[in-house]
Amino acid sequence: MSHEGLEFAGHELARASLDACVKCTICETMCPVSAVTPLFSGPKFVGPQAERFRNGDSVDHSLDYCSSCGTCTLVCPQGVQIAELNSQARAVMKADHMPLRDKLIGQTVLMGKVMTPVAPIAKAALNNKPIRAMMEAVVKVHRDAPMPPPQGQTFEGWFRKRPKPSRTPTRGALVFFHGCAGGYFEVETSKKSVEVLEHLGYEVIVPKQGCCGLAQQSNGLFDQATASVLKLCDDLRAAGTDLTIISSSGSCTGMLKHEAHEIMGVTDDKLKDVGTRIRDIMEFLLDLHEAGELPTDFAPIDMTVPYHAPCQLKSQGMGMPAVEVLKLIPDLTVVESGAVCCGIAGTYGLKKEKYDIAQAVGRPLFEMVKKTNPDLALCDTETCRWQIEQSSGVKTEHPIFLVHRAYGLS
Amino acid sequence: MSRVVVIGAGLAGLVAANRLASAGVGVTLLTKGIGGLQLSQGTIDVLGYAPDRVTNPVLTLSAIASARPGHPYAAIGAAGVHTGIEYLKQLLPDLLVGDAEANYQLPTAVGAIRPTCLVQPSMVAGHLKDGAKVAVVGLRRLKDFHPALVAENLARTTLPDGGRLVARPVSVDVPARDAEVDSSGLTYARAFDDPAFRARFAAALKPLLGDGETVGLPAVLGLKDRTAWSDLADKLGHPVFEIPLPPPSVPGMRLNEALMASAKAAGVRVVNGTRAVSVRVEDGVVKGVTVATAGADREFTADAFVLAAGGFESGALALDSYGTVTETLFGLPLAGLDAGPLVHGDYWGPEQPLFSVGVRVAGDMRVLDGNGAVVHPNLYAAGGIIGGSSRWAEKSGDGIAVGSAVVAADSILEVLA
Ligand SMILES: Cc1cc2nc3c(=O)[nH]c(=O)nc-3n(C[C@H](O)[C@H](O)[C@H](O)COP(=O)(O)OP(=O)(O)OC[C@H]3O[C@@H](n4cnc5c(N)ncnc54)[C@H](O)[C@@H]3O)c2cc1C
Ligand code: SF4
Ligand code: SF4
Numbered sequence: 001m002s003h004e005g006l007e008f009a010g011h012e013l014a015r016a017s018l019d020a021c022v023k024c025t026i027c028e029t030m031c032p033v034s035a036v037t038p039l040f041s042g043p044k045f046v047g048p049q050a051e052r053f054r055n056g057d058s059v060d061h062s063l064d065y066c067s068s069c070g071t072c073t074l075v076c077p078q079g080v081q082i083a084e085l086n087s088q089a090r091a092v093m094k095a096d097h098m099p100l101r102d103k104l105i106g107q108t109v110l111m112g113k114v115m116t117p118v119a120p121i122a123k124a125a126l127n128n129k130p131i132r133a134m135m136e137a138v139v140k141v142h143r144d145a146p147m148p149p150p151q152g153q154t155f156e157g158w159f160r161k162r163p164k165p166s167r168t169p170t171r172g173a174l175v176f177f178h179g180c181a182g183g184y185f186e187v188e189t190s191k192k193s194v195e196v197l198e199h200l201g202y203e204v205i206v207p208k209q210g211c212c213g214l215a216q217q218s219n220g221l222f223d224q225a226t227a228s229v230l231k232l233c234d235d236l237r238a239a240g241t242d243l244t245i246i247s248s249s250g251s252c253t254g255m256l257k258h259e260a261h262e263i264m265g266v267t268d269d270k271l272k273d274v275g276t277r278i279r280d281i282m283e284f285l286l287d288l289h290e291a292g293e294l295p296t297d298f299a300p301i302d303m304t305v306p307y308h309a310p311c312q313l314k315s316q317g318m319g320m321p322a323v324e325v326l327k328l329i330p331d332l333t334v335v336e337s338g339a340v341c342c343g344i345a346g347t348y349g350l351k352k353e354k355y356d357i358a359q360a361v362g363r364p365l366f367e368m369v370k371k372t373n374p375d376l377a378l379c380d381t382e383t384c385r386w387q388i389e390q391s392s393g394v395k396t397e398h399p400i401f402l403v404h405r406a407y408g409l410s
Numbered sequence: 411m412s413r414v415v416v417i418g419a420g421l422a423g424l425v426a427a428n429r430l431a432s433a434g435v436g437v438t439l440l441t442k443g444i445g446g447l448q449l450s451q452g453t454i455d456v457l458g459y460a461p462d463r464v465t466n467p468v469l470t471l472s473a474i475a476s477a478r479p480g481h482p483y484a485a486i487g488a489a490g491v492h493t494g495i496e497y498l499k500q501l502l503p504d505l506l507v508g509d510a511e512a513n514y515q516l517p518t519a520v521g522a523i524r525p526t527c528l529v530q531p532s533m534v535a536g537h538l539k540d541g542a543k544v545a546v547v548g549l550r551r552l553k554d555f556h557p558a559l560v561a562e563n564l565a566r567t568t569l570p571d572g573g574r575l576v577a578r579p580v581s582v583d584v585p586a587r588d589a590e591v592d593s594s595g596l597t598y599a600r601a602f603d604d605p606a607f608r609a610r611f612a613a614a615l616k617p618l619l620g621d622g623e624t625v626g627l628p629a630v631l632g633l634k635d636r637t638a639w640s641d642l643a644d645k646l647g648h649p650v651f652e653i654p655l656p657p658p659s660v661p662g663m664r665l666n667e668a669l670m671a672s673a674k675a676a677g678v679r680v681v682n683g684t685r686a687v688s689v690r691v692e693d694g695v696v697k698g699v700t701v702a703t704a705g706a707d708r709e710f711t712a713d714a715f716v717l718a719a720g721g722f723e724s725g726a727l728a729l730d731s732y733g734t735v736t737e738t739l740f741g742l743p744l745a746g747l748d749a750g751p752l753v754h755g756d757y758w759g760p761e762q763p764l765f766s767v768g769v770r771v772a773g774d775m776r777v778l779d780g781n782g783a784v785v786h787p788n789l790y791a792a793g794g795i796i797g798g799s800s801r802w803a804e805k806s807g808d809g810i811a812v813g814s815a816v817v818a819a820d821s822i823l824e825v826l827a
Binding site for chain 1: 442445448588593684702
């Protein structure tokens with residue numbers, strides 16, 4: 001194996017951490033996948049246990065069912081990098097026979113570029129049963145899986161063409177990282193984030209930017225993912241090397257903060273630079289609040305709303321900043337879902353052979369959401385929102401929507 | 411800014427966070443992972459052996475407190491334990507019963523009889539009386555529970571009050587999920603949450619039970635559904651009790667999840683998956699704790715800090731190859747290091763002194779140095795980090811955790827008021 005990423009996966013690893021495993025089973029109790037299917041032997045077995053015997057391929061092929069949600073690493077009290085070990089071992093396992101589908105669904109920018117100009121057609125195609133059945137047969141993407149909502153305008157297009165903000169910045173500049181989903185599909189989330197930041201008095205710089213490579217990474221395509229993430233670091237650094245970078249794309253933020261380094265072994269200084277300067281937008285707002293710098297002249301929103309913290313946000317180890325920020329809005333009651341995972345885990349739940357598992361994982365969440373508020377749910381990452389919305393029928397938005405509204409911006 | 415930061419989410423940290431937050435104080439709970447409750451039996455031990463079997467824990471701990479000034483109970487006091495036990499019962503009314511004045515004596519998964527103070531309602535019928543007839547029921551696909559081992563040991567045991575019982579093993583084979591031949595206790599617990607599964611299970615078991623038998627089952631009778639065990643008892647027409655298993659402990663998970671849920675409901679900000687790696691102290695006062703989050707480190711500041719990070723088992727204490735023991739976050743002074751060799755070679759002999767090493771605390775749970783002076787005016791300790799006892803031998807670890815947590819919280823509330 002000559003690829004740098006896979007070499008790291010094969011040899012270097014977060015492997016040292018497996019010796020810290022005391023077999024306490026705590027990870028087992030929280031894994032959302034082994035909870036719903038006997039096909040997966042669970043984090044302790046495929047992780048620290050199987051890893052001990054791994055020389056090349058994993059000895060436990062049920063590993064492929066791990067969704068890489070990261071929950072096991074988060075709850076392990078001994079610091080074992082279970083999910084990271086799994087992602088590495090899976091990349092090695094799939095290296096020789098990567099399914100075409102897994103290569104394709106990593107191409108998030110391409111999907112966005114192709115769909116945006118033909119949004120209505122794309123939308124119709126994605127809602128068309130025979131087309132989806134064909135997609136399922138040919139590329140093995142499940143016919144009922146949630147798909148990104150094609151938009152008529154990209155975020156970049158909006159940002160360039162909109163009238164100049166009337167307010168003069170009073171607080172300095174920030175760099176905004178929108179991610180591919182935030183650029184092409186979840187355009188509204190990106191717009192609202194920028195408007196909130198500008199309302200707070202920041203100048204928002206949006207450099208031309210590519211993809212973080214997360215979907216490629218989670219599908220085991222480490223070479224491509226490494227190239228993508230390093231290119232993105234260059235893009236973001238082009239806007240300045242001392243500015244705080246803000247993102248409303250929870251999972252891509254995680255890729256930059258730790259996953260590219262911990263899973264693929266990327267050690268480049270520019271990743272370290274970007275990874276330490278980037279903040280999730282709700283994290284940033286909470287930081288401002290704690291420093292006494294967040295205006296809290298929020299208009300009341302009289303509503304009870306379910307909030308689901310996505311796995312990739314939780315795995316950043318910062319708690320749930322959105323819950324704390326939303327608490328500042330008068331009359332708003334936020335009910336945390338308490339659910340481990342919505343099931344989608346990036347692209348996992350799209351796959352034909354994983355779809356039913358992903359739905360079973362998410363079911364308690366879907367029920368909770370419907371019961372709490374049939375009209376609106378909140379969640380910080382794109383694919384999780386699509387999953388919740390598709391499976392519960394409840395409109396699901398980024399928490400920034402309510403902040404935007406409470407500031408009187410919508 | 412939260413006014414109090416609690417480090418650690420074991421029994422001690424969860425109780426402290428709950429008590430502080432329900433008094434209206436802003437609390438942030440920092441933890442690098444799930445605490446020890448899921449590894450416990452899901453009961454609350456206050457004092458089990460001293461060294462003889464204890465029947466009234468609070469009474470006996472008062473004696474220990476006066477005889478051994480270095481014991482955690484000397485600082486916490488009987489009143490502190492009492493307050494803690496009552497508070498915990500009030501937090502978890504449908505999960506814990508009992509009182510601090512009496513121990514239950516319950517069968518273990520190897521058929522011994524274990525003293526413990528608060529138990530889950532699903533375990534009460536396991537407090538067996540002279541003449542009891544017990545059917546110990548195992549599930550063939552649950553490899554952590556051996557009904558013959560339990561039944562045979564129980565049958566040859568004299569109960570703590572002198573009584574005898576008869577016990578026999580029974581095995582049933584009801585799969586928790588299709589095509590799985592080796593299911594964990596947790597998988598069974600999830601199955602028992604489903605009334606339809608309970609009905610199937612009861613139908614398979616009922617014909618195998620004899621008149622007047624009490625049914626002992628592995629502690630897998632539901633994770634979320636608090637009525638799963640009583641519904642099963644109704645369906646069987648026999649009293650039922652749960653026997654705790656090795657981890658994953660379903661009764662421990664029930665306690666852990668309930669305490670975490672009540673903490674969140676009380677407004678505690680929980681930051682999980684982050685290790686506290688350093689502290690900032692100015693003029694002796696603790697100002698902040700820094701955690702290693704993904705990306706950049708992050709400091710949490712507060713008026714007061716509760717160190718509830720456990721002991722060796724959770725990495726709060728560490729022993730290096732030179733035999734040096736350290737408290738890994740604050741570098742606090744430790745008591746119990748001068749008791750001679752920390753580890754002696756006699757495996758079956760007296761307790762190893764190493765396991766009594768920990769911090770020493772004042773009556774308000776502030777950490778003391780070797781001279782009895784307060785180390786940091788706003789640093790409190792709770793739970794396993796407090797030295798002076800071999801908690802698993804005494805079966806005192808839960809009582810120490812709950813008592814010290816409540817006393818620490820109340821001391822902080824007094825200072826902040
Ligand atoms: C093998 C064994 C058997 C035992 N048996 C019994 C028994 O039968 N009866 C009994 O009463 N007691 C028993 N005990 C003792 C009992 O387990 C402990 O006293 C009790 O669990 C302590 O609870 P705690 O909350 O203090 O710590 P723990 O439950 O260990 O929790 C510590 C918490 O701190 C967190 N943490 C640690 N370091 C950091 C850090 N740097 N940053 C962030 N978070 C951190 C951990 O993640 C964890 O959440 C036993 C102990 C052992 C080791
Ligand atoms: S939680 Fe960590 S220490 Fe416990 S079994 Fe899992 S990997 Fe091992
Ligand atoms: S990453 Fe998620 S799915 Fe994979 S083993 Fe860990 S908890 Fe289970």
